[in-house]
Every structure is written in structure tokens, then in C-alpha cells.
Amino acid sequence: MEEHEREKGWLSGLSLSSQFLAAAAVVLCLSMAVLGTWINRQITRSVLAVSGSAGAAFLEAFVEPLVQDIDPDGRLPAESQKALDALLFDDQPIRRSIISVKIWGVDGTVIYVNEPKDLIGRKFVSADVARAAGGEVIAEFDDMTSGESAHEQKLGLSTIEVYAPLHRNTTGEVIAVGEIYENAEILDAQLELGVMRTWIVVCFTTLVMLTVLYLIVRRGSRLISRQRAELQARFRDSQQLAATNEELRLKAERARLDANAANEELIGRIGLDLHDGPIQILSLLMLRLGRLRSGGPTKETAAHTAAIEELTAGVIHELRVLSAGLVLPEIGDLGVREAIRLAAERHENLTGTRVDVEFGDLPEHVTGALKICIYRIVQESLNNAFKHAGGAGQRVHAELRGANIGLRIADSGGLAAEHRSPAGDGSRLGLRGIQSRVETFGGTVVIRSEAGGTVVDVELPISKLAQIEAGLKPVPAP
Numbered sequence: 498m499e500e501h502e503r504e505k506g507w508l509s510g511l512s513l514s515s516q517f518l519a520a521a522a523v524v525l526c527l528s529m530a531v532l533g534t535w536i537n538r539q540i541t542r543s544v545l546a547v548s549g550s551a552g553a554a555f556l557e558a559f560v561e562p563l564v565q566d567i568d569p570d571g572r573l574p575a576e577s578q579k580a581l582d583a584l585l586f587d588d589q590p591i592r593r594s595i596i597s598v599k600i601w602g603v604d605g606t607v608i609y610v611n612e613p614k615d616l617i618g619r620k621f622v623s624a625d626v627a628r629a630a631g632g633e634v635i636a637e638f639d640d641m642t643s644g645e646s647a648h649e650q651k652l653g654l655s656t657i658e659v660y661a662p663l664h665r666n667t668t669g670e671v672i673a674v675g676e677i678y679e680n681a682e683i684l685d686a687q688l689e690l691g692v693m694r695t696w697i698v699v700c701f702t703t704l705v706m707l708t709v710l711y712l713i714v715r716r717g718s719r720l721i722s723r724q725r726a727e728l729q730a731r732f733r734d735s736q737q738l739a740a741t742n743e744e745l746r747l748k749a750e751r752a753r754l755d756a757n758a759a760n761e762e763l764i765g766r767i768g769l770d771l772h773d774g775p776i777q778i779l780s781l782l783m784l785r786l787g788r789l790r791s792g793g794p795t796k797e798t799a800a801h802t803a804a805i806e807e808l809t810a811g812v813i814h815e816l817r818v819l820s821a822g823l824v825l826p827e828i829g830d831l832g833v834r835e836a837i838r839l840a841a842e843r844h845e846n847l848t849g850t851r852v853d854v855e856f857g858d859l860p861e862h863v864t865g866a867l868k869i870c871i872y873r874i875v876q877e878s879l880n881n882a883f884k885h886a887g888g889a890g891q892r893v894h895a896e897l898r899g900a901n902i903g904l905r906i907a908d909s910g911g912l913a914a915e916h917r918s919p920a921g922d923g924s925r926l927g928l929r930g931i932q933s934r935v936e937t938f939g940g941t942v943v944i945r946s947e948a949g950g951t952v953v954d955v956e957l958p959i960s961k962l963a964q965i966e967a968g969l970k971p972v973p974a975p
Contacts, residue, residue, distance in 0.1 A: 518714050522707055529706075533699040537692050541638060544684060549636030552659030555595070556675035559584060561663045564600060564609075564673050571602040573609050585611040594680050596649060596656060600663070601674040603630040608673065613648050621645045629660035629674040636660075638681065649678050655685035753937060828868060833859050833902070836868050837895055840875040850888030852879060857896025863959060870934050870957065871895075871904065877931055878906035878953045886910020890950060901940070904955040931955075 563577045563584075585598055599616070600609035605627070606620045623645070625635050637658045649656060656678045663673040828836045834856050841852040875893055882891050890909025895902065928944065931953070935942040940957040 518711055521710055521714075525703060525706060525710070529699050529703040533696055536695050536699075540691055540695070541688065544638075544688065546636065549634050549659050549661075552636065552657075552677050552679060553634045553661035556659075556661045556663065556677065560598065560600065560675050562666075564663055564675075565666060567608070567672055571604070571606060571608055573600065578609055581609060582611060596652065596654065596678040596680055598678075599645070599676040601626045601630075601676060603671060603674065607645065616645060616648075619645070625658070625660045626674050626676075629662050629676075630671055632662050632671065634659070634661045646678075655681040657681045657684070828872060829865055831868070832861060833863055833868060833871060833895065836872045837875055837893060840872050841879065841893055844876065844879040844883070844891075848883045848888055850883060850891060852891045852893060855892070855894045857894070859895060859897055859902065860959065863902070867902075867938065867957065867959070870938055871902065873934060874904060874931055874953075874955055875906060877928075881928065881953075882906070882908035882910070882951065886951065898956060901956040901958050904957070905952065906955075907950055907952040909950040 560581070563580050564573060566577060567573055581598070581600075585595070598609075598611050599607060601623070602608050604620070605623055607616045607618065610616045625637070629635055635658075638655075646658075659677050659679065661675050662671040663675050664670065665672045828839065831839065837856075838854055841854050844850070845852055879891060879893075882888060886908040887910060888908070890907070892905075892907045894905040894907075897903070932942055935955055935957065938957050940955060942956075943952075943954045945952045945954070
């Protein structure tokens with residue numbers, strides 16, 4: 498079972514780690530793809546920037562001096578065109594890198610081209626020419642889509658177009674725009690190689706990062722699985738410990754209730770022994786004293802006999818009351834209300850006083866031990882009320898207070914000073930007995946004695962064991 502739980506936890510951890518790894522792999526691949534694309538674009542921009550600077554330097558050094566005498570109407574003199582043709586002759590070394598050169602007027606008119614010559618005098622709309630006329634240097638890679646670059650397109654070569662402004666030496670104003678087409682075959686090959694190498698590095702780096710991430714996630718997953726297994730084992734141990742503690746608690750409570758039952762049995766046995774022993778002997782003594790008095794004794798003997806007979810009768814009465822209080826009536830089949838009412842009725846019969854009994858909500862069934870405890874508390878409290886208050890205003894109120902049974906026994910008299918705490922010995926069991934019984938069930942007792950009377954307020958919890966033994970659902974706490 499434990500091995501199955503461990504395997505289940507490991508599979509759960511593996512599933513979570515796999516999901517995390519998959520999500521991380523997607524994010525990482527996308528990030529590295531963006532990074533690779535950005536690097537390649539930066540390389541291309543750097544190449545174009547270098548080419549643009551080189552092209553602008555060529556135009557400034559070799560072409561700009563030959564266009565200083567452009568006519569006001571935008572035409573280049575024939576001498577200048579011949580000088581440019583000689584510069585760009587096919588056998589010149591410069592033609593190895595420069596395919597063609599165009600010179601534009603600032604209005605977009607072609608005023609010179611080394612070939613084809615039929616473009617001279619034609620006007621085109623070009624944003625690049627307009628930007629260069631504004632003073633910018635523009636470099637583009639393989640961007641030949643306009644009609645003026647038809648000749649270069651037919652060559653099928655990779656090219657770089659560079660546009661640069663041409664200035665008048667005296668005033669510095671832009672008088673024309675120079676355009677050159679550079680042969681970028683070697684550069685294109687180098688760029689492709691650089692792009693390929695960049696992607697190889699990016700892919701390798703991504704693979705390494707994924708491997709490291711996988712190892713980290715795997716190690717973390719195993720650690721989490723191991724910790725989960727340990728937590729589950731500790732949780733099971735704590736559950737077993739809690740179950741053991743609960744079992745021990747119930748056993749202790751059952752032992753306490755058994756001891757209480759044994760105590761009640763002992764008290765009942767003592768009451769029966771008093772009834773069958775001393776009371777019978779004293780009754781026989783009363784009988785013999787009666788015979789002695791009827792035999793004609795002297796007046797002095799008759800007086801002593803009468804006194805002894807009166808004293809013996811009082812002792813017999815006290816013993817009978819004591820034995821009646823000790824012997825518990827059969828209350829096993831009675832409910833809580835009936836047990837309380839029986840204690841009040843017996844007290845009324847023994848003392849000739851009246852007890853008012855009121856009930857609130859009470860459970861229908863409780864255990865026998867709790868019922869005996871309630872009976873004894875009512876019995877002893879009423880006995881104290883009769884002894885110290887003459888039975889005036891005796892009242893019993895019982896109700897359910899959340900998960901507790903509340904008892905309130907009151908009278909209209911006062912409790913003597915020596916009996917105002919459970920430590921006194923007010924009667925057979927005494928207030929100490931009430932305190933002991935209540936504490937046995939984990940309850941509380943408060944005794945208040947004032948000018949208006951004495952109140953004994955008791956709360957007895959309906960314990961879990963009591964509810965289980967009574968076959969009841971647990972009463973919720975307030």
C-alpha cells in the first residue's frame with residue numbers, strides 16, 4: 498500500500514513536472530526564436546550600415562566632384578558624363594564591386610546612369626531619393642522592385658543599393674542624389690553563413706538550457722515526490738496517533754463511568770446494609786423496651802425507658818432516611834425528565850415540602866451514569882435546601898445548553914457560612930460530593946448564596962462516549 502502511494506505520488510509529480518517542462522520549452526523556444534531573428538536583423542543592419550558608409554564615401558570622393566557643374570535646369574554637361582563613364586568603364590577595378598551608378602536630380606529625374614543610357618531624363622517617384630535629398634544616407638539589401646532598376650534585376654545578382662546626397666562644394670546644399678548598386682554575392686553568402694551559424698548557436702543554446710531545465714525540474718520533482726511521500730506518511734502516523742488517543746480517551750471515560758457505577762453500587766449496598774443491620778437491631782431493641790415498660794416497672798424506670806424509646810425511635814428514623822437516600826431507585830428505563838421528577842417527588846415524600854420542577858429542551862436519552870449523576874445532584878441540592886432553608890421556595894429547572902445539560906436548583910433561604918463552598922460537609926454526601934460528581938463528568942458547578950436564597954447552577958457535558966453509548970448523534974457545541 499505504501500509503495501503504491503509512493504508510486505502514485507511520483508507519477509503525480511512527474512505529470513506536473515512534465516507540464517511545467519513543456520510550457521517552459523515552448524516559452525524558451527519562442528524566446529530563442531525571437532532572439533535569433535533579432536540577432537540576424539542586427540547583423541544585416543550592421544552590414545548595411547557599413548556598406549552605406551562605404552558607398553557614401555565613394556560617391557563623395559569620386560562622383561561628387563564631377564557633378565559640381567550641373568546646369569540650373571538639372572542637366573549634367575557632356576564632359577562630366579564622359580568623366581563618369583571613364584570612371585565606371587568595364588575594365589576598371591572598381592566595377593568588380595560596383596555594378597552601376599545613377600545620379601538623380603532632387604526632383605526624381607535621372608540625370609546620369611552608366612547603363613542603360615535610355616533612363617537619362619526619365620523621372621521616377623522614389624521615396625529613397627526624396628529621403629537622400631533631405632540629407633540621409635540609405636542602404637537597402639536586394640530591394641529592387643521599381644522600374645528604374647530593371648537592368649539590375651535582369652543581372653540576377655544580390656545587390657546593395659546605397660543612396661547618398663551630393664553637395665555643392667561652395668554652399669553645401671544638396672544638388673543631386675547619388676545611387677550605386679554594389680555586388681553583394683559574397684556578402685550574401687557570408688550573411689547566409691552567419692545566419693546559419695547564428696541559428697545553430699541559438700538551437701544549441703536552447704537545447705542546453707532545456708537540458709539543464711529538465712534536470713532541475715526532474716530533481717525538483719523527485720524532491721517534491723519524496724517530501725509528499727514523507728508528509729503522507731507523517732499524516733498517516735498522526736491519524737493513527739489521533740485514533741489511538743481517541744480510543745484511549747474513550748477507554749478512560751468508560752473506566753471513569755464504570756468507577757462511578759461501582760461507587761453507586763457501593764452506596765446502595767451500604768444503604769441496604771444499614772436497613773438490614775442496625776435498623777433491624779434497633780427495632781428489636783424498641784420491641785423489648787416496650788415489653789419492659791408493660792411489665793410494671795417503677796416510675797423512674799418508666800421515665801428512663803420512655804427516653805430510651807424516644808431516642809431509639811429518632812435514631813431509627815434517621816437511619817431509615819439515610820438508607821432511603823443511599824439506595825438508588827430503579828431509573829434505568831426512565832428519561833432525564835422522569836429521573837429529575839422522581840428525585841423531587843422522593844424529597845417531597847421524605848420532607849413533606851413542595852418542589853417546583855420546570856423543564857426546557859432536553860435529550861430523550863442519556864447514559865445511565867449521567868442520569869444517576871443528575872439524580873444525585875438534584876437529591877443532594879434539595880437535601881441541603883431543606884436543611885438550611887427549611888424547604889422554602891425549592892425549585893428545579895433543567896434544560897439543554899448547547900452540548901451541555903444545565904441544572905438550576907434554588908431555594909428562598911440562605912446557606913450557612915460553613916456550607917458555602919463544596920468543601921463543607923452539609924449532608925450525607927455534602928457539597929463536596931456534588932463538586933466531585935460534576936468534575937468526574939468534566940462539568941462545572943457554581944453555588945451562590947445571597948439574601949434572596951441559594952442557587953446551585955450545574956452544567957454537565959453530554960460526552961461523546963455518552964452519546965455513542967446512547968446511540969445518539971453528537972450534540973453540536975454552541
